[in-house]
Amino acid sequence: MSTAWVAEVVVMPKVGVNDPQGEAILGGLHDLGYRSVNRVRAGKLFRLEFSAENEAAARTVVTELSDKLLANPVIEEFAIESLVAQMEQVR
Protein backbone atom coordinates (compact mmCIF):
# COMPACT_ATOMS: atom_id res chain seq x y z
CA MET A 1 0.00 0.00 0.00
CA SER A 2 1.39 3.37 -0.91
CA THR A 3 0.44 6.99 -0.45
CA ALA A 4 -0.64 9.50 -3.09
CA TRP A 5 1.61 12.55 -3.43
CA VAL A 6 1.46 15.85 -5.25
CA ALA A 7 4.75 17.53 -6.12
CA GLU A 8 5.42 20.88 -7.75
CA VAL A 9 8.69 21.21 -9.62
CA VAL A 10 9.96 24.55 -10.91
CA VAL A 11 12.42 24.57 -13.80
CA MET A 12 14.23 27.85 -14.53
CA PRO A 13 17.02 28.84 -16.90
CA LYS A 14 20.34 28.84 -15.01
CA VAL A 15 21.84 32.17 -14.00
CA GLY A 16 23.86 33.46 -16.94
CA VAL A 17 21.97 31.41 -19.52
CA ASN A 18 20.06 33.40 -22.15
CA ASP A 19 16.30 33.46 -21.68
CA PRO A 20 14.79 34.55 -25.02
CA GLN A 21 11.21 33.93 -23.81
CA GLY A 22 11.75 36.17 -20.78
CA GLU A 23 13.33 38.85 -22.97
CA ALA A 24 10.42 38.71 -25.43
CA ILE A 25 7.96 39.11 -22.56
CA LEU A 26 9.95 42.04 -21.19
CA GLY A 27 9.80 43.70 -24.62
CA GLY A 28 6.07 43.05 -24.82
CA LEU A 29 5.52 44.57 -21.37
CA HIS A 30 7.47 47.69 -22.36
CA ASP A 31 5.40 47.97 -25.55
CA LEU A 32 2.25 47.77 -23.40
CA GLY A 33 3.58 50.63 -21.26
CA TYR A 34 4.88 48.65 -18.27
CA ARG A 35 8.19 50.51 -18.17
CA SER A 36 8.66 49.81 -14.44
CA VAL A 37 9.49 46.17 -15.20
CA ASN A 38 13.21 45.73 -15.72
CA ARG A 39 13.70 41.95 -15.79
CA VAL A 40 11.67 38.84 -16.62
CA ARG A 41 12.82 35.22 -16.32
CA ALA A 42 10.54 32.59 -17.81
CA GLY A 43 10.45 29.08 -16.41
CA LYS A 44 8.16 26.09 -16.12
CA LEU A 45 6.14 24.60 -13.31
CA PHE A 46 5.06 20.95 -13.31
CA ARG A 47 2.46 19.51 -10.95
CA LEU A 48 2.88 15.75 -10.62
CA GLU A 49 0.54 13.25 -9.00
CA PHE A 50 2.10 9.91 -8.16
CA SER A 51 2.28 7.21 -5.54
CA ALA A 52 5.20 6.35 -3.26
CA GLU A 53 5.64 4.50 -0.01
CA ASN A 54 6.97 7.40 2.05
CA GLU A 55 8.30 10.92 1.79
CA ALA A 56 11.91 9.86 1.21
CA ALA A 57 10.89 7.63 -1.70
CA ALA A 58 8.63 10.37 -3.08
CA ARG A 59 11.44 12.93 -2.96
CA THR A 60 13.85 10.50 -4.60
CA VAL A 61 11.54 9.76 -7.52
CA VAL A 62 10.70 13.44 -8.11
CA THR A 63 14.38 14.41 -8.06
CA GLU A 64 15.22 11.61 -10.49
CA LEU A 65 12.52 12.32 -13.03
CA SER A 66 13.13 16.08 -12.85
CA ASP A 67 16.77 15.52 -13.64
CA LYS A 68 16.03 13.00 -16.41
CA LEU A 69 13.01 14.50 -18.14
CA LEU A 70 11.68 17.80 -16.79
CA ALA A 71 14.88 19.86 -16.81
CA ASN A 72 17.79 20.08 -19.20
CA PRO A 73 20.65 20.14 -16.67
CA VAL A 74 22.98 21.89 -19.14
CA ILE A 75 20.95 25.10 -19.22
CA GLU A 76 18.26 24.71 -16.56
CA GLU A 77 18.02 24.14 -12.83
CA PHE A 78 15.08 22.63 -11.01
CA ALA A 79 13.69 22.86 -7.50
CA ILE A 80 11.00 20.82 -5.76
CA GLU A 81 8.73 23.65 -4.65
CA SER A 82 6.34 21.47 -2.70
CA LEU A 83 5.74 17.81 -1.89
CA VAL A 84 2.48 17.00 -0.17
CA ALA A 85 0.90 13.67 0.80
CA GLN A 86 -2.75 13.30 -0.13
CA MET A 87 -5.18 11.99 2.46
CA GLU A 88 -6.56 9.05 0.50
CA GLN A 89 -4.57 5.86 0.20
CA VAL A 90 -4.01 4.28 -3.21
CA ARG A 91 -3.13 0.67 -3.91
Added chain:
Amino acid sequence: MSTAWVAEVVVMPKVGVNDPQGEAILGGLHDLGYRSVNRVRAGKLFRLEFSAENEAAARTVVTELSDKLLANPVIEEFAIESLVAQMEQVR
Protein backbone atom coordinates in the same frame (compact mmCIF):
# COMPACT_ATOMS: atom_id res chain seq x y z
CA MET B 1 11.37 57.17 -4.95
CA SER B 2 10.03 53.67 -5.36
CA THR B 3 10.89 50.23 -4.11
CA ALA B 4 12.22 47.27 -6.09
CA TRP B 5 10.00 44.19 -6.06
CA VAL B 6 10.31 40.60 -7.19
CA ALA B 7 7.12 38.74 -8.08
CA GLU B 8 6.61 35.13 -9.08
CA VAL B 9 3.56 34.41 -11.19
CA VAL B 10 2.39 30.87 -11.93
CA VAL B 11 0.25 30.26 -15.02
CA MET B 12 -1.51 26.89 -15.27
CA PRO B 13 -4.06 25.42 -17.70
CA LYS B 14 -7.54 25.76 -16.23
CA VAL B 15 -9.18 22.68 -14.74
CA GLY B 16 -10.87 20.80 -17.58
CA VAL B 17 -8.70 22.34 -20.28
CA ASN B 18 -6.53 19.90 -22.25
CA ASP B 19 -2.86 19.98 -21.39
CA PRO B 20 -1.01 18.28 -24.26
CA GLN B 21 2.41 19.15 -22.83
CA GLY B 22 1.54 17.54 -19.51
CA GLU B 23 0.20 14.46 -21.29
CA ALA B 24 3.34 14.16 -23.40
CA ILE B 25 5.48 14.35 -20.27
CA LEU B 26 3.32 11.71 -18.57
CA GLY B 27 3.83 9.43 -21.59
CA GLY B 28 7.56 10.08 -21.49
CA LEU B 29 7.71 9.24 -17.78
CA HIS B 30 5.85 5.98 -18.35
CA ASP B 31 8.26 5.13 -21.18
CA LEU B 32 11.16 5.76 -18.78
CA GLY B 33 9.58 3.35 -16.28
CA TYR B 34 7.97 5.84 -13.88
CA ARG B 35 4.66 4.01 -13.79
CA SER B 36 3.78 5.40 -10.36
CA VAL B 37 3.08 8.84 -11.90
CA ASN B 38 -0.56 9.12 -12.89
CA ARG B 39 -1.00 12.80 -13.74
CA VAL B 40 1.14 15.71 -14.93
CA ARG B 41 0.03 19.31 -15.46
CA ALA B 42 2.48 21.63 -17.17
CA GLY B 43 2.43 25.36 -16.48
CA LYS B 44 4.72 28.36 -16.54
CA LEU B 45 6.44 30.39 -13.88
CA PHE B 46 7.55 33.97 -14.46
CA ARG B 47 9.91 35.87 -12.16
CA LEU B 48 9.50 39.62 -12.60
CA GLU B 49 11.68 42.42 -11.25
CA PHE B 50 10.05 45.84 -11.24
CA SER B 51 9.61 49.01 -9.23
CA ALA B 52 6.48 50.25 -7.49
CA GLU B 53 5.71 52.71 -4.73
CA ASN B 54 4.14 50.26 -2.30
CA GLU B 55 2.80 46.73 -2.01
CA ALA B 56 -0.70 47.61 -3.17
CA ALA B 57 0.64 49.26 -6.33
CA ALA B 58 3.00 46.32 -6.91
CA ARG B 59 0.17 43.80 -6.59
CA THR B 60 -2.02 45.83 -8.94
CA VAL B 61 0.60 46.02 -11.67
CA VAL B 62 1.46 42.30 -11.44
CA THR B 63 -2.21 41.33 -11.60
CA GLU B 64 -2.76 43.60 -14.61
CA LEU B 65 0.19 42.42 -16.65
CA SER B 66 -0.47 38.76 -15.81
CA ASP B 67 -4.00 39.14 -17.10
CA LYS B 68 -2.94 41.07 -20.21
CA LEU B 69 0.22 39.30 -21.26
CA LEU B 70 1.38 36.33 -19.17
CA ALA B 71 -1.82 34.28 -19.13
CA ASN B 72 -4.47 33.57 -21.73
CA PRO B 73 -7.59 33.96 -19.57
CA VAL B 74 -9.66 31.75 -21.87
CA ILE B 75 -7.66 28.61 -21.11
CA GLU B 76 -5.26 29.53 -18.31
CA GLU B 77 -5.41 30.80 -14.76
CA PHE B 78 -2.68 32.67 -12.96
CA ALA B 79 -1.68 33.15 -9.34
CA ILE B 80 0.83 35.51 -7.76
CA GLU B 81 2.94 32.98 -5.86
CA SER B 82 5.12 35.52 -4.14
CA LEU B 83 5.68 39.27 -4.01
CA VAL B 84 8.75 40.43 -2.12
CA ALA B 85 10.25 43.90 -1.66
CA GLN B 86 13.97 44.14 -2.22
CA MET B 87 16.13 45.93 0.31
CA GLU B 88 17.72 48.46 -2.02
CA GLN B 89 15.77 51.54 -3.14
CA VAL B 90 15.60 52.37 -6.84
CA ARG B 91 14.94 55.79 -8.33
